[in-house]
Amino acid sequence: EQLVESGGGSVQAGGSLRLSCAASGFTYERTCMTWFRQAPGKEREAVASMYVRLGRAYYDNSVKDRFTVSKDSTKDFLYLQMNTLKPEDTAMYYCAAGVCIGDGWFNPQWYISWGQGTQVTVSS
Secondary structure, three states: EEEEEOOEEEEEEOOOOEEEEEEEEOOOOOOOEEEEEEOOOOOEEEEEEEEEEOOOOEOOOOOOOOOEEEEOOOOEEEEEOOOOOOOHHOEEEEEEEOOOOOOOOOOOHHEEEEEOOEEEEEEO
């Protein structure tokens, strides 16, 4: 299984970026695909998730109303549209896929496959 992220970059506060995650070679049925991020010196945190079968999206409170997660099933891509970016959004962003239990999308233990990450830097 492979996940490849792209779309990161450097923007000023208030700007926008769109991250993409291309999935391929999966041999198990993913129930959830999620964007995580990790800033230097901080723990990895889940920011937005898509439950694949239900088509339901979940967001961390820190990004709610600014970020939108979506999935293109025909291409097997996961996207993260990030608007009104803040300096505190600066982090390495990772795409992950797994089999989530209940509403535990934020728990890294459910994820089997991880991408290599794409850097997002927001300047003030």
